Amino acid sequence: MALRGADLDVFEGELLMIVGPSGSGKTTLVSVITAILAQDSGRCEVFGRDLSQMTQRERARFRASSIGFVFQMFHLLPALTSTENVAVPLLIGGVPRREAESRAVRALEQVGLAARAESLPPQLSGGEQQRVAIARALIHEPGLLVCDEPTSALDHATGQGILETLQDVAKRPNRAVIVVTHDSRIYSFADRIARMDDGRILDIVSGEDRANLR
Amino acid sequence: MLAGARGKFAGLLFGIAFASFLVTFAASYLAGFLTRGFALLSENPEAKIWVMDPTVTSADLTTNLADWALPRVRSVPGVRFATPLALGSATVRFPNGTFQSFQIVGVDDATLAGAPAAGAAGGALVLRSPDAVIVASGGTSGKLQTPLREADRWPHDGPHLGVPTRRLARGDVLQVNDRRVVVQGVAAALPRFPPRPLLYTTLSNARRILLPERHRVTFVLVSVAPGTEAAPVARRIEAQTGLRARTEAEFKADTVRWYLRTSEDVGDMTAMLMLAMLVGSGVTGIMLYLFTSEHLKQYAVLKAMGASPAMLLSMLFTQVGLCALLGTGLGVGSCGIVGELAAALYQYPFRMMWFTPLVGLVAVVIISIVAALFSIRPVLKLEPATVFVGR
Known part of the structure; x- marks a missing residue:
């Protein structure tokens, strides 16, 4: 059992960080929240919908419409351009290709990568790849953005830039951002920080108290 | 996705193109030798109906007709004219003492129907000279060689083997069953299957040089009256003579069926086809499986983002389909080039008919589906949570 009584609320407009050592259950928790894994027991409600009641197909549709993902290794498709x-x-x-690409170009402009719209992932720096990944995560305007170790493959300065972008994203209407990390240098960007260990949420610290975690 | 992994993409393309090449080549080879199987019919376009012994079902395995056959066929209404054609085989001795087996084709003395034109030597009319024959390679090579030097021709001191030779030419003398024949021309007759040198002569000369047989005529070639359909006349000939009468198309089809039923080469072709498909499936399947395995993370990302299994499978099949299309194009194209070159340079029995690329395409479709099936399971069983670090 990877989670043992994790009790957590995520609010609109906030950037919540989930922190903890390896094996503490962070990834399992976000997998459940994003309808990738189904919990054995308990209740997980996202945007008023009980995920445990969903079929596999409904879960896939839910992820496609409501969740945006940013991964540690970016996971961009290497044969495709940024757009x-x-x-x-x-x-x-199911959006038509032409419309999808036109919206993608606008999304890239918003993350400052209009000039790299036709570049392939291997032609981009780590920071640029992560910004493409953020644009990808936000293009379908999901209510929840989940970022898994978004800065660990980046240098400190680039990581700080990415967190500023995520902080900005979290402030947009009808949006919340969850960041899974153990990089203490970025705790300052969080509105709240949930500490996990052994499948449990030990405590949730507000932004003002984050200094105690270091 | 696949195009991004150039090595795998090239490997997959190569596997499909190779299989498509082999399958199309094997099918074209089969078509080529079956076409050569009825070369005798193709050489006689005037003959709309072929009359033969009731037991004969191909142009390759024949027995002769009784002497009454020709006049009886001529008496059937709808027959414009009918000419005899004799087939036989004989060992032909060359001037230096070597010998070679030939198929003897005896044509009607009066019309010379069925005789090939012998280059610039005056066409088939040269057969009217005494003891005249026209020779043709019949798809063989190096079997029409006669001694170059006069001293090596008809020597009294035994055979002169291994002497310099040249190709037979007009005026050369040969012996068939100790009978003298004079080559009056070398024809470019259609190659045969199986390949064999040919010796055309008149029916009367054929009777002279072949070993005595009670009956000598193998086929009666019938031309029908203008405006008359061949098939009803053929049925009428059968009804009135008791012989087997087939239109040109029917006899070609009979001959093809006979080869398919009896020839060991068809088995070889089938084995080649199966081998090609096995190799193609193996290479393609392994390459696609390796590619899919190495890119499972990317499929997992798509699955995490909400792509349905049907969408992932359609991606997989689209990639395989694209490779199949490109690979088939490359395979069939290179098969056409190689085959036509081989046919032109070496008289290789290659004939790319309308159905041979289709055979290649069908084989590739089967190979691609098999290859895709190898890779479906890992994609369907994929756990999207693997996209997160630590999983």
């Missing part, structure tokens, strides 16, 4: 990568969630959602 095509960003358009993928829209194509999964």
Whole structure:
């Protein structure tokens, strides 16, 4: 059993960080929240919907419409350009290709990568790849953005830039951001920090108290 | 996705193109030798109906007709004219003492129907000279060689083997069953299957040089009256003579069926086809499986983002389909080039008919589906949580 009584609320407009040592259950928790894994017991409600009642197909649709993902290793498709990568969630959602790519170009402009729209992932720096990944995660305007170790493959300065972008994203209407990390240098960007260990949420610290975690 | 992994993409393309090449080549080879199987019919376009012994079902395995066959066929209404054609085989001795087996084709003395034109030597009319024959390679090579030097021709001191030779030419003398024949021309007759040198002569000369047989005529070639359909006349000939009468198309089809039923080469072709498909499936399947395995993370990302299994499978099949299309194009194209070159340079029995690329395409479709099936399971069983670090 990877989670043992994790009790957590995530609010609109906040950037919540989930921190803890390896094996503490962070990844399992976000997998449940994002309808990737189904919990054996307990209740997980996202946007008023009980995930445990969903079929596999409903879970896939839910992820496609409501969740954005940013991964540690970016996981961009290497054969696709930045624009095509960003358009993928829209194509999964059934948006016509031309419209999807036009929206993708605008999304890239918002993250400052308009000039790299036609570049392939291997031609981009780590920071640029992560910004493409953020544009991809936000293109379908999900209510929840989940970022898994978004800065660990980046140098400190680039990581700080990415967190500033995520902080900005969290402030947009009808949006919340969850960041899973154990990089204490970025705790300052969190509105709240949930500490986990052994499948439990030990405590949730507000932004003002984050200094105690260091 | 696949295009991003150039090595695998090239490997997959190569596997499919190779299989498509082999399958199309084998099918074209089969078509080529079956076409050569009825070369005798193709050489006689005037003959709309072929009349033969009731037991004969191909142009390759024949027995002769009784002497009454020709006049009886000529008496059937709808027959414009009918000419005899004799087939036989004989060992032909060359001037230096070597010998070679030939198929003897005896044509009607009056019309010379069925005789090939012998280059610039005056066409088939040269057969009217005494003891005249026209020779043709019939798809063989190096079997029409006669001694170059006069001293090596008809020597009294035994055979002169291993002497310099040249190709037979007009005026050369040969012996068939101790009978003298004079080559009056070398024809470019259609190659045969199986390949064999040919010796055309008149029916009367054929009777002279072949070993005595009670009956000598193998086929009666019938031309039908203008405006008359061949098939009803053929049925009428059968009804009135008791012989087997087939239209040109029917006899070609009979001959093809006979080869398919009896020839060991068809088994070889089938084995080649199966081997090609096995190799193609193996290479393609392994390459696609390796590619899919190495890119499971990317499939997992798509699955995490909400892509349904059907969508992932359609991606997989689209990639395989694209490779199949490109690979088939490359395979069939290179097969056409190689085959036509081989046919032109070496008289290789290659004939790319409308259905041979289709055979290649069908084989590739089967190979691609098999290859895709190898890779479906890991994609369907994929756990999207693997996209997160630590999983």
